[in-house]
Amino acid sequence: MCRGSLEGRIPAVTAAQATGEPALRLAGLRRDYGERTVLDGIELELARGETLLVLGPNGAGKTTLLRILATLLRPSGGEVRALDCELPSEAWKLRGRIGLLGHEPLLYRDLSGRENLRFHARLHGLSGEDGEARIEELLAAVGMQQRAEQRVAELSAGMRQRLAVARCVLHRPELLLLDEPDSNLDAEGRELVRSLIGPGEGRTRVVVSHDPERFEAEADQVLRLEAGGRAVPA
DSSP states (O other): OOOGGGTTSSOSSOHHHHTTOOSEEEEEEEEEETTEEEEEEEEEEEOTTOEEEEEOOTTSSHHHHHHHHTTSSOOSEEEEEETTEEETTTHHHHGGGEEEEOSSOOOOTTSBHHHHHHHHHHHTTOOHHHHHHHHHHHHHHTTOGGGTTSBGGGSOHHHHHHHHHHHHHTTOOSEEEEESTTTTOOHHHHHHHHHHHSSOTTOEEEEEOSOHHHHGGGOSEEEEEOTTSOEEOO
16 A cells, blocks of 8 residues: 555544544434435434445435535534534534545646645645645645646546545545545556545545445445435444
């Protein structure tokens, strides 16, 4: 496994972990779109540093769940707590502590990879030498140093995904929300990003995947959703 110089940056046990407060607590979570229920009564607790794998067919509410945890959607009912923040009322306290890797890379196509990372670094208060050092570190980690000045629009889908991973972890988030994180990555790309978004090193992760065999061995818990957003008993 290619781990590079980023190993050890996230402590194996954080102060919050020592308190026993779970990273996630969902109680009766519901999300409706008009008259259609997408998530229906989801219940779970996930400890700090653990990985939750979310499985289910298209339309089962997997991405909706990630968007609620990312503070991009409001729940229609139930209780949602993430990193000891109640959602949506304390979303402002949570946003800087999460990293979201979604279907879209959230990169500006007319900017270079380096320019994109600089933009996101400023959003998270990373500037000056420390910010530049972090950007260089991540470009090296995902194997993009030689292509860093190229416009994102000119890059392959796999290269854009590598940059999206770098963006996701730029601010060293406590909670990673990963929607099909291997999308468009070849074997080399998957190996390179593993040290950044893989299990271990104190990371708490929620991983959505259509490939249970790829991630099930890494999961501490598995949430299986069926059409209509109900959890299926394991």
